[in-house]
Amino acid sequence: MSRIGKKPVGMPSGVSATLSGQTIEVKGSKGTQSFTATDDVTLTIGEDEISVTPRGKSKRARQQWGMTRTVIANMVHGVSDVFKKELEIRGVGYRAQLQGKVLKLNLGLSHDVNFEIPDGVTVTSPKPTEIIVEGHDLQLVGQVAANIRDWRRPEPYKGKGIRYKGEYVFQKEGKKK
Known part of the structure; x- marks a missing residue:
């Protein structure tokens, strides 16, 4: 179980995210960034947070779970700060x-x-x-x-x-x- 992957990514005010398929795009005051996740994880956007869950119990799905969550968290931080x-x-x-x-x-x-x-x-x-x-x-x-x-x-x-x-x-x- 990924300890990092379990935590949802909080979005500060002024940051918005859109999801199309496996591609997530994050917009903020400093710019826009996008990331395409693998098919091993599922992305969901809720109220002021983005959550990542694995699809299955394979080792690759668990690896991608934590990595995808961290990349998204870095994108959210990057569009609001440098x-x-x-x-x-x-x-x-x-x-x-x-x-x-x-x-x-x-x-x-x-x-x-x-x-x-x-x-x-x-x-x-x-x-x-x-x-x-x-x-x-x-x-x-x-x-x-x-x-x-x-x-x-x-x-x-x-x-x-x-x-x-x-x-x-x-x-x-x-x-x-």
Whole structure:
């Protein structure tokens, strides 16, 4: 039994949902998002809530139950508020600057990295060592932040690289003479 799937998704004021077949569309003040659920679950829209129930007792139906409920909850949150990931850059000479729809990163490589910002995501750099990724789609925001971080992950000896704000990087001890 899915503990997450049992809870219905509450809709705050200003958010509406429509269901056509297995596709649910959620509208809010910040935009519109849609999701097509698999045939393993049943979606129902009630008064101020959306509930998901499995069709059958198969393992796949139970897996899709919790996942579908979580995706719908993230959509409801995304159309009423934004998701945000903050990255910080550490290292001598490492910096980021925004030039239109391109994030220019100096990361100690032989060349500058020009990261194209996809549609649906807003990237800002208030300081040269800070990057903020915002958007209404949680999956897209997380993927863009992970792609930026992949250019120079934090290394364990000096801690240089791009890390999430508040991320702890285990420091290893260097060689001893």
